[in-house]
Amino acid sequence: MASKSAIRRLNKEYKAIAQSPPPYICAKPLENNILEWHYVLRGPQETPYEGGEYHGVLKFPGEYPFKPPAIQMITPSGRFQTNTNICTTMSNFHPNLWNPTWSVATILNGLLSFMVEDETTTGGIRMTDRDRRILAGKSHNFNLDNSKFKEIFPELCTPQAAPLPDNVPKPQVPASTTSVPNLPAPQNIGAKVQFFTPHAQLRNRPLVTKVAPATGTEEPEAAVVPSPRRSRWFSFEPYYKLYVILVIFLYLIAAKLISRAASTPV
Incomplete structure (x- = not known):
């Protein structure tokens, strides 16, 4: 069950994302469950995911923002296993690294940055760039066959995936999954x-x-x-x-x- 602080925080974040969507990202909660958010990441230009459309889910704990969410990707990408929790510094795999000031937009920006890297992680897979481009080309039709996707994102259910605007900036790729801005290093490192x-x-x-x-x-x-x-x-x-x-x-x-x-x- 969601706490009052979780409901208040997630409603605030949904309003912020709706008013100013982050580049490459679309996200919204279920109407009947504020703790389950669905997102769509668009593959950035000049990456094997260009033209791809990747649907996934964030499952927030009732204690959010004091505990991190579970992150899953539903659309095959060649980067992450489908319907499997993904290990990042902003997921429930690392509650000790979680920063309560991080938002849904921060989490999804971090996931997109991590996606275009090749760093090994739990929930990740390795495929060639050629295979990832093939999956990117199939991603839109894959999503259209998903009733949940069509229910949540009717605006994206077009015959062809909408092209990205020309002025969309590239995502900022962190040096690694553990080097996140504004996050103090773990106290046991180097101690x-x-x-x-x-x-x-x-x-x-x-x-x-x-x-x-x-x-x-x-x-x-x-x-x-x-x-x-x-x-x-x-x-x-x-x-x-x-x-x-x-x-x-x-x-x-x-x-x-x-x-x-x-x-x-x-």
């Missing part, structure tokens, strides 16, 4: 990761410190390996109090025996 032995954990003393692989050109630091002597000493650490008590106890017994021996007449 020091501490590894503990079971005994050292008890005293919270790291024995080995390594650097997690970073996304840039920075080289990871070499591991600091403890000396054998230090390792042996820390392996006894949890019991050192017991050893001290035992030594003191033995010392007291020995002292008492010596005292008795000294006081016994010869």
